[in-house]
Amino acid sequence: MPVQSYVNGRYVRHHGAAIHIEDRSYQFADGVYEVIAVYGGGIVDEGPHLERLFRSLGELNIAAPGSERSIKVILREVLFRNRVRDGALYLQVSRGVAVRNHAHPPDMKPAFVVTARAHPWPKDFAAVEGIAVIAIADQRWSRCDIKTVSLLPNVLARMGADTAGADDAWMIGEDGLVTEGTASNAWIVTDAGEIVTRQLSQAILAGVTRRTILEFAAARGMTITERAFTLSEAKAAREAFQTSTTALVKPVLKIDAAVIGGGAPGPVTEVVFTAYLEHFASFGGAA
Numbered sequence: 001m002p003v004q005s006y007v008n009g010r011y012v013r014h015h016g017a018a019i020h021i022e023d024r025s026y027q028f029a030d031g032v033y034e035v036i037a038v039y040g041g042g043i044v045d046e047g048p049h050l051e052r053l054f055r056s057l058g059e060l061n062i063a064a065p066g067s068e069r070s071i072k073v074i075l076r077e078v079l080f081r082n083r084v085r086d087g088a089l090y091l092q093v094s095r096g097v098a099v100r101n102h103a104h105p106p107d108m109k110p111a112f113v114v115t116a117r118a119h120p121w122p123k124d125f126a127a128v129e130g131i132a133v134i135a136i137a138d139q140r141w142s143r144c145d146i147k148t149v150s151l152l153p154n155v156l157a158r159m160g161a162d163t164a165g166a167d168d169a170w171m172i173g174e175d176g177l178v179t180e181g182t183a184s185n186a187w188i189v190t191d192a193g194e195i196v197t198r199q200l201s202q203a204i205l206a207g208v209t210r211r212t213i214l215e216f217a218a219a220r221g222m223t224i225t226e227r228a229f230t231l232s233e234a235k236a237a238r239e240a241f242q243t244s245t246t247a248l249v250k251p252v253l254k255i256d257a258a259v260i261g262g263g264a265p266g267p268v269t270e271v272v273f274t275a276y277l278e279h280f281a282s283f284g285g286a287a
């Protein structure tokens with residue numbers, strides 16, 4: 001449990017930290033967020049996460065809560081006050097507080113909250129457990145590229161997975177194509193050994209983990225194809241995995257009743273995991 005959190009310009013005791021009941025994120029989910037990993041005291045991929053935060057804010061025309069520089073200072077202060085060296089930062093910016101009305105007044109002052117929590121990270125692939133996912137209709141809106149706090153469809157999909165006895169769900173669009181996981185990007189390795197993840201569009205969130213993996217794959221001469229794939233292609237895949245800031249590279253061993261890769265994490269997933277962990281570890285040892 002965090003000890004202190006940042007709320008609108010002040011560092012306050014986490015227990016009892018509060019935002020106003022007429023905050024638009026509470027009433028309209030009118031806000032955006034980021035989750036950023038912290039490894040060995042270093043903030044992992046802080047630049048790309050803040051870049052995406054500013055992009056999401058811009059898409060919704062919400063004012064930035066401060067400059068990139070001032071946000072970086074706040075993130076470090078929250079980590080310091082909570083003594084977090086391995087864990088995650090959560091940032092949420094809402095449009096702010098106003099009398100409830102769908103149309104908002106101009107020039108609103110955004111509300112900004114930052115929390116930090118400790119969380120251990122796996123140190124190698126042997127420590128990683130694979131998961132089972134179910135396929136579920138993607139009921140989200142048409143702007144999934146914005147990291148908005150409107151997460152109810154994602155929460156419902158995750159609840160559907162729980163009910164089905166699975167660990168997570170992969171969402172399927174009306175066209176039968178896999179969009180993404182409830183809080184992750186989806187990947188498969190085909191029989192021909194091709195690594196595939198869906199191309200960026202308004203149908204998926206541009207994952208920072210996804211971006212990092214594409215960057216180091218290119219640097220290592222690995223081929224990754226960015227294209228959409230169907231649920232049946234995923235079920236017939238040699239390997240499957242999902243990626244996110246908090247789950248890193250997670251092997252998917254089952255999709256509905258289809259067992260993937262004989263039910264064990266595969267070699268390509270291991271290579272991607274290990275390379276990602278190396279990237280992760282390069283942030284460790286920060287003062």
Ligand code: PDD
Nearest residue numbers: 035182183184185205207208209244245
């Ligand atoms: N979610 N797609 C969705 C819908 C997500 O919510 C997330 C991350 C991702 C992966 O993005 P990244 O690699 O930048 O974490 C893809 C965060 C972790 C969350 O909601 O907790």
